[in-house]
Each structure stands twice: as C-alpha cells, then as structure tokens.
Amino acid sequence: MRPHVLASCAVSLDGFLDDATPQRRILSGPADLDRVDEERAKVDAILVGAGTVRADDPRLLVRAPERRAARTARGLPESPLRVVLTTRALPDGARIRSGPAETITLAGTPGEVLDELGCRGVVRLMVEGGASVLREFLSAGAVDELQLVLAPQLVGEGPRFTGGGRAPHLVGTRTIGEDVLLRYRFGDADDRHLAEACVLAENCPPSATAFSVGCVVVADDGTVLGSGWSRRDHPLDHAEEGVLRALGNDPRLRRATLYSSLEPCGARASRPDPCAALIARAGIPRVVHAWREPPEFVAAPSGTEQLEAAGTEVRHVPRWEPLARMCAARR
Ligand SMILES: NC(=O)c1ccc[n+]([C@@H]2O[C@H](COP(=O)([O-])OP(=O)(O)OC[C@H]3O[C@@H](n4cnc5c(N)ncnc54)[C@H](OP(=O)(O)O)[C@@H]3O)[C@@H](O)[C@H]2O)c1
Ligand SMILES: [Zn+2]
The missing domain is CATH 3.40.140.10 (Cytidine Deaminase, domain 2)
Structure with a gap:
C-alpha cells in the first residue's frame, strides 16, 4: 500500500523556498520550526532530494527529546527513516549520513518511490523538499496533504515553489507567530x-x-x-x-x-x-x-x-x- 504523503515547506511572500546565496535561508520562525519537528515525529519516513542535501546539509532528525522518547516508547526508532532521492552517491561527510536514524537513497518516479517505501512498511511519509522534488511529487499527483507556511519575507530570487497536477483543497489555516500555515488536501472528496x-x-x-x-x-x-x-x-x-x-x-x-x-x-x-x-x-x-x-x-x-x-x-x-x-x- 502506498504511504500517505505530506508535503511540507516554507515559502516567502514572493514564493521562494530559499534565496540565491549558498547559505540556507531559514524562512519561518522558531514556533513553526517546532511545529515541523512535531510533524516529523508523526511519520515513518522523511524524504528530500539530493539538491537539498548538497545545499543545506540537513540532519532531518526529530529534535525535541520528549518527542524522541515518545517514539521510542511506542517501539519506533527515535527519528524517522531518512530517504534521499538521488541518482548518485551522497556527499562524503553529509550530516544526513550519520546520527540516530537510518538513511537510504532511492531513484525513480514518485509512484515507484512510494511503492518501494510502502513495501518497507512506511505508512506516513513527509516530503520536505526541495524545489524539484516538490514539483515532481505535486505534478505526479503523489501528494495527499500539503502544509505550506507563508513566511513574511521578500526574497527576490532563488528556487521557487512550483507544482502542477491536481487541484488543492483548503483544509484549514493557522497563524503561527508571524507565519501562516495553509493546509491543503488533494484527491477526490472521499x-x-x-x-x-x-x-x-x-x-x-x-x-x-x-x-x-x-x-x-x-x-x-x-x-x-x-x-x-x-x-x-x-x-x-x-x-x-x-x-x-x-x-x-x-x-x-x-x-x-x-x-x-x-x-x-x-x-x-x-x-x-x-x-x-x-x-x-x-x-x-x-x-x-x-x-x-x-x-x-x-x-x-x-x-x-x-x-x-x-x-x-x-x-x-x-x-x-x-x-x-x-x-x-x-x-
Ligand atoms: N523552504 C523550504 O521549506 C525548503 C525545504 C527544502 C529545501 N529547500 C530549498 O530547496 C533548494 C533545493 O532544491 P533543488 O530543486 O535544488 O533540489 P532537490 O529538489 O532537493 O533535489 C533535486 C535532486 O534530487 C534528485 N532527484 C530528484 N528527483 C529524483 C528522482 N525521481 N530520482 C532520483 N533522483 C531524483 C536529483 O539528484 P541527483 O542529481 O543527485 O541525482 C536532483 O538533482 C535548496 O535551496 C533548499 O534550501 C527549501
Ligand atoms: Zn461508536
């Protein structure tokens, strides 16, 4: 069975996922980063593209000790499986290669990747970026839920949030500090x-x-x-x-x-x-x-x-x- 796919990202008011500098631009505030940590703690696997690994060198771990402890108490690994989409080897020394969670690399269409993760027992997958992976998953109709955070920043240039495919339906909105969370679902009404x-x-x-x-x-x-x-x-x-x-x-x-x-x-x-x-x-x-x-x-x-x-x-x-x-x- 294919996993439930949550795509999660933060965008600037002008629609960018990052700026054009080599440093990662953190768009949303601390309360939203903590909310993302909570979402991570709910899933079996977190997926990013190798572009995000090369640009941001993320660890993709659950940060809050109490969330890690709650996962362990339920018999789960303290952080979800980390999945990197790539056709190459991961860079030596990438932080995603170490730490208390398993990391795998996969290549293929979103459908193939989801089938593979389903076979591995992944029920909930969180797709955290970057720009090309979000576009690919949205365009393939492979996203069930989108959590888009609009951060009050004007970036000017950089990788953009783009998509395609099925129409999003708004489920709810929430203000988190100065950020706004927009939650959407895709697919038929049922x-x-x-x-x-x-x-x-x-x-x-x-x-x-x-x-x-x-x-x-x-x-x-x-x-x-x-x-x-x-x-x-x-x-x-x-x-x-x-x-x-x-x-x-x-x-x-x-x-x-x-x-x-x-x-x-x-x-x-x-x-x-x-x-x-x-x-x-x-x-x-x-x-x-x-x-x-x-x-x-x-x-x-x-x-x-x-x-x-x-x-x-x-x-x-x-x-x-x-x-x-x-x-x-x-x-
Ligand atoms: N604001 C946010 O919430 C957020 C979140 C995440 C990332 N970002 C930003 O997004 C930017 C990175 O985006 P990006 O578009 O450059 O990179 P990306 O989407 O993270 O990764 C693209 C790479 O993933 C691999 N890939 C993609 N689809 C694949 C497939 N179907 N099979 C195998 N490999 C596949 C390819 O890697 P190979 O070339 O190695 O094969 C491709 O070059 C960064 O600036 C980062 O800061 C922002
Ligand atoms: Zn009843």
Missing part, C-alpha cells in the same frame, strides 16, 4: 475527507480499552459541517457521537456524508445507542470508513449491516486503513 478523519484520531485522549477514531461530516455542497475524535467532549464518547451531538438537528445532515476512520459501531455497552443507530436517526444517507471493526468487537448485526438496513450507503476504503490504524495507535 479520499480527502477520510484521510483527514484518520489523522484527527491522533487527538484522542488516551484509553487502554477504547478505540481512537476521527470523524468528519460533510454537506453535499462540500461544506465541512463538523469534525471530532473519540473522547473529545466526554470520556465515553465515540467520535461520531460527539460530532453528531454538536450538529443537533441540522437539516443538511439529510444530504451529508459521514467519514469515520473506523466502521461505526453496531453495539454499545456504555451507551443506549450504537453509532450506527445515531447516524441512521440523524438521516445521514452515506457513510465512508477506512477500517472494519475488528471481529471481536462486532456484535451481530454489525454497524454496516444496521446502517444498510436503514437505507444508508456504506463505503469501505481500504487504502486508508493503515493510516487509520497508525493514527489510532499514537496514544
């Missing part, structure tokens, strides 16, 4: 909203017994009506339950799609109604999920069977199952 539901599961408060699930509800015109995750508002809440409670009797639910990282449950011990019943009662005509409830948790009839009996269409998208599982296991 792919985008389901991948987003999967990564929302990372926000779930920890639980030894309950699943960690993310949920997004989208109106028929594409408006995101609500989103959430398990145990956000109450320690017993399932993700769907919290989101539906907040939406009340919104009439748009009757033409909406509910995206959930996990198949909605068909039985509850701690609450009178399983999520399948709540979804059917809200009149939601369509459910898309990434991960079938493991059989030991499924009462007969399953959530899917109950939804279908109520006339709700249920679609399972196995492509995002590894992402759903990985985000659920983060806590």
